[in-house]
Amino acid sequence: MKKVLFLILICGLQTAFSQNTKQVSKTKASETKNEKPVIINDKNLYFDSHLVVEEAPPANSDNTVYNTAEIDIKPIFPGGFEKFYKFVENNFKYSDEGVDLKGKKIYARFIVEQDGALTDIKILKDAGYNTGTETIRVLKKCPRWSPGEKDGKKVRVLYSLPITLK
Template sequence: MSQVISQDATLDDIIFRDKNREYGAFLLRTTYPKVIKRSVLLGSALFVGALLLAAFWKQLTASNTEKTEVTAEVMKLDTPPPQKKVELPPPPPPPPPKEIPKVTTTKFLPPEIKHDEEVTKPEPPPEEVRGNTANETVKGETENYEPPVDPDAKGKEEPVEPPKPAEEEIFTAVEQQAEFPGGPAAFGRFLQKNLKYPSAAQRANVGGKVYVQFVVNTDGSIQDVTVLKSVGFGCDEEAVRVIKSVPKWTPGKQSGRAVRSRFTQPITFVLSE
């Protein structure tokens, strides 16, 4: 084959020079520009034809519509007659003022200071005499009446004892709780300072918590000290002793009144290592 390429050869001729041109690719490449040009012309013609058809249809339908003219007649209204002024009747006169009834009053006299010698006590009014009256005073006999005796009563009656005063109520929760002087922290320091570890508990290596219940009286004193939970080995007695030795508390108050209140205090016994 000759390797010489003519000057009039196209790109397709160069590419498909040594290839089979009957396969179909060569034909597609050679006819592609003509197909594109034909498609553009045909699409443009269809688009312009659609625009012309729409314009023609619009002009055709516009010519068939009938135009109707509407004339509006303006009516002239007569001017309204002038309104007559309505004269209102004069307002009624105000009612006469009502007279306020006078209330009997007594003039207040300022107190006058006098010496005791110048003050005269008013004499008391005479006592009203009730009962039988006579011209002379006669001393009569007075009748003694004995109380009736119950026939069903047997033996001597026992004297009735007056009712005992009710014991003051003990509160567990009040509006203002009773407090140790200085607060809970000061109470804890007091217990730590005055509590002594029993020797029996030390020898037996026993520890724990003793729950002590007591009542703060209305004057702040401590009473009714009891042990709720025991540890033993002298810890209970030591806890009761310390609670009884505390100074007076500030009593609790309910409705502004000092009342008796009940407390439960745990006391811990721990051996230091």
């Protein structure tokens, strides 16, 4: 009964804090398309309504991020997922907490770039005890993947996957 009440409380808080978080821009889309960069601390910052992007995307590349259902060939770790999970297992360092995390899952999301690099790594759910931070560290250390392809071109792909701790 306490678990149900706790879940209801969490859902209520999530709903309350997710309301009205979108920023409404009064500027027309046509007015923001040709914005000039603003230079702050020697960085070019481009403003696109409420989103701040540190660098402008290259003019000649397709900056679209596809999901795995939209592409012809999915990105893959060199050697397949068995080798990927072996890589994670060999490189993941557990904290000194002495807590048994065996079987716990971490859900990660990242973009596999056109050159196979992993960027925009986010942890959707971790197992606590700094497992999210450690997962990000391991994924940054990861060798380049074979990129996804759509219509014979290498494309950026949003990828989500669970990582089970052993």
